[in-house]
Amino acid sequence: MNWDDAAQAAPDRLLGAAADSDDQAVEAALRPKDLGEFVGQERVREQLDLVLKAARKRGGTADHVLLSGAPGLGKTTLSMIIAAEMGAPIRITSGPAIQHAGDLAAILSSLAEGEVLFLDEIHRMSRPAEEMLYMAMEDFRVDVIVGKGPGATAIPLELPPFTLVGATTRAGLLPPPLRDRFGFTGHMEFYAPAELERVIHRSAGLLDVAVDTAGAAEIAGRSRGTPRIANRLLRRVRDYAQVRADGVVTRQTAAKALEVYEVDARGLDRLDRAVLRALLTLFGGGPVGLSTLAVAVGEERETVEEVAEPFLVREGLLARTPRGRVATAAAWTHLGLVPPQHSGGAGPGTGPGQTGLFGP
Numbered sequence: 001m002n003w004d005d006a007a008q009a010a011p012d013r014l015l016g017a018a019a020d021s022d023d024q025a026v027e028a029a030l031r032p033k034d035l036g037e038f039v040g041q042e043r044v045r046e047q048l049d050l051v052l053k054a055a056r057k058r059g060g061t062a063d064h065v066l067l068s069g070a071p072g073l074g075k076t077t078l079s080m081i082i083a084a085e086m087g088a089p090i091r092i093t094s095g096p097a098i099q100h101a102g103d104l105a106a107i108l109s110s111l112a113e114g115e116v117l118f119l120d121e122i123h124r125m126s127r128p129a130e131e132m133l134y135m136a137m138e139d140f141r142v143d144v145i146v147g148k149g150p151g152a153t154a155i156p157l158e159l160p161p162f163t164l165v166g167a168t169t170r171a172g173l174l175p176p177p178l179r180d181r182f183g184f185t186g187h188m189e190f191y192a193p194a195e196l197e198r199v200i201h202r203s204a205g206l207l208d209v210a211v212d213t214a215g216a217a218e219i220a221g222r223s224r225g226t227p228r229i230a231n232r233l234l235r236r237v238r239d240y241a242q243v244r245a246d247g248v249v250t251r252q253t254a255a256k257a258l259e260v261y262e263v264d265a266r267g268l269d270r271l272d273r274a275v276l277r278a279l280l281t282l283f284g285g286g287p288v289g290l291s292t293l294a295v296a297v298g299e300e301r302e303t304v305e306e307v308a309e310p311f312l313v314r315e316g317l318l319a320r321t322p323r324g325r326v327a328t329a330a331a332w333t334h335l336g337l338v339p340p341q342h343s344g345g346a347g348p349g350t351g352p353g354q355t356g357l358f359g360p
């Protein structure tokens with residue numbers, strides 16, 4: 001199971017960064033339409049702005065663009081903005097949808113001049129399609145193979161100039177020949193809380209939800225640096241505010257709503273806390289092997305490694321070491337537990353803080 005499969009194995013996670021069907025229904029309405037509306041990512045935005053303005057000035061198509069970064073940070077949104085800023089149509093597809101070179105040839109040969117081709121999860125494309133893409137990107141040409149075996153012939157097909165926007169959550173998995181063919185690579189970072197607050201206020205305006213400053217800050221702090229999650233939490237908090245309060249999202253409503261959904265103040269959900277709790281209470285904070293930890297929480301090894309751990313590591317709550325998983329001091333504090341006196345001790349913490357906010 002790779003990252004993508006692991007993410008899909010836990011699709012009902014409120015804090016999963018991959019889009020669910022509910023997201024897809026509203027995301028189109030929430031997407032910023034131009035670079036000015038796009039919140040944060042200052043560096044990528046400025047660089048991209050230059051790339052696009054220069055292309056427009058030359059009257060040509062923009063260079064191919066590679067966007068890398070975790071799910072939900074705005075790669076699809078940016079690709080649509082690129083098309084809009086270039087006044088070009090956009091075609092959207094993804095690596096897993098292109099399993100044969102013929103699938104790609106069909107798409108490429110039907111592109112209009114200047115069209116933007118957005119290829120999501122480009123690292124998951126099949127090898128033959130990838131090789132066809134090299135030539136298409138560089139020479140705007142593909143060889144279509146007709147026939148099979150020794151009688152097969154390659155028929156060259158000219159393509160109109162187009163802009164490929166590739167998106168990947170794993171830039172490191174792209175073969176260098178593919179990476180090198182992009183004229184511009186933008187790495188999307190996680191968003192700062194203040195940026196997520198701006199995303200939330202903007203989305204609240206579009207969804208006609210009343211949110212005060214503290215309410216937006218409360219949601220932003222639990223959104224794991226990801227606009228998609230911020231928008232999703234906003235919708236759940238809106239539901240709560242409409243059903244159990246006066247419809248206005250305040251700090252208190254947001255906190256209460258997210259308590260119902262088991263999203264804690266730092267953005268950890270039930271799975272994250274189960275992993276941390278097992279590590280702290282059953283293994284004295286580690287080190288413990290991944291498989292043992294996974295059994296302890298009743299999850300697949302891959303789910304713990306690919307779904308829960310990245311955020312715990314990013315938050316400085318868990319470290320992956322050659323000897324196994326180790327909890328940091330911040331993990332003990334976050335769960336309100338006290339570390340054992342001797343390192344390597346296996347007993348649970350016994351301090352007064354043991355029944356913390358997220359206690360059993």
Ligand SMILES: Nc1ncnc2c1ncn2[C@@H]1O[C@H](COP(=O)(O)OP(=O)(O)OP(=O)(O)O)[C@@H](O)[C@H]1O
Nearest residue numbers: 027030031038039071072073074075076077227228
């Ligand atoms: N910078 C931003 N400003 C405002 N909203 C944003 C921003 N980035 C993302 N969003 C919102 O977050 C949601 C998810 O964004 P998007 O689909 O572009 O992410 P993605 O990186 O393409 O995700 P995936 O890797 O899963 O395809 C959209 O609804 C979009 O409106």
